[in-house]
Amino acid sequence: MLLYDTLRSGNAWKVRLMASLAGVPIERRTLSIDRGDLAKPSFLAVAPLRHVPVLQLPDGSHLAESLAILHYLAQGTRWWPDTLPGQSSVLTWLSFEQDRHMKPLAQLRLILALHPGGDPQDALCIAHARAARAALSVLDTQLARQGQDGWVATRDHPSIADVALYPYTCMAPMGGIALNDYPAVQAWLKRIESLPRYQALFPGQPERNLSTQEQP
Ligand SMILES: N[C@@H](CCC(=O)N[C@@H](CS)C(=O)NCC(=O)O)C(=O)O
Incomplete structure (x- = not known):
């Protein structure tokens, strides 16, 4: 494909x-x-x-x-559960990703890192930062609720909800959103990065996940 x-x-x-x-x-x-x-x-x-x-x-x-x-x-x-409750829970977290998570985090990364010159004190950036922190707080609470080794939507095995939420959470610091206040999120990022066949933004170069460089 x-x-x-x-x-x-x-x-x-x-x-x-x-x-x-x-x-x-x-x-x-x-x-x-x-x-x-x-x-x-x-x-x-x-x-x-x-x-x-x-x-x-x-x-x-x-x-x-x-x-x-x-x-x-x-x-x-x-990665797509075979029970109806499992599938429905995944859909809950996919909706959250599109509705409340991805956009503020992606916009902050775009404005403040990929197109440098953006002003973090600009009203739009402040609104995105508030929305991004609110989304990360929701995610952190959910992950803490799922337990030390749990996954976002399905406690025992990661699902496409974890994959969907991973990239923009991982790259949040590029938009000025530190992850220190979200300990369950930080532990979950490490669990994803330890999965067999994990793939970085630039394949084989996880140290460049937060890079602004265009070169492959
Ligand atoms: N809801 C879409 C969003 C896709 C999206 O925003 N793609 C961006 C790149 S990350 C894009 O193609 N932007 C092109 C543009 O803004 O012109 C998804 O989840 O795939």
Whole structure:
């Protein structure tokens, strides 16, 4: 399968992480927002939502949205639970990720790290920081409730909810959000990074997870 991504997209990182953890081989077609690749007709033809990630499936069709792609890749694996309560709990945390978690963290990283020159005292940044801290507090409370070795939605085994929530939580410090106040989150990040076949933002270079460098 072929993944359309960009080098530093956290939403595409979710997909590459999931594919690696589930042992699904994927090829990458890495585009550049700065070069205008996402506005080109060749990309728009396969990406009606005009965002990465997009995954080309074996039948030639294209699937958009990171969480839909995680759901696709996890079928038949323990990353998508086989009980209705388990599946429903995963959906709860996927909704949380899109509704309250990803956007403020992604925007802060974009404004303050990837496009340097942003002002953390700007009203928009202050609002994003407040929303990001509120989301991390919810996540920390949930992880503490799940126990020392527990996972976000399903206590005994990680699910696609853990994969979905990992990248932007891990990269929160790039947007000025320190993780020291969230001990259960910090321990959970380490558990994810210890999983067999964990994949860093730049494959094989976990020390660059918080890097602003474009070079591969
Ligand atoms: N809800 C979407 C969000 C995807 C998204 O925001 N993608 C960003 C990169 S991380 C993008 O393609 N941005 C292009 C642009 O802003 O022009 C998902 O979870 O996949």
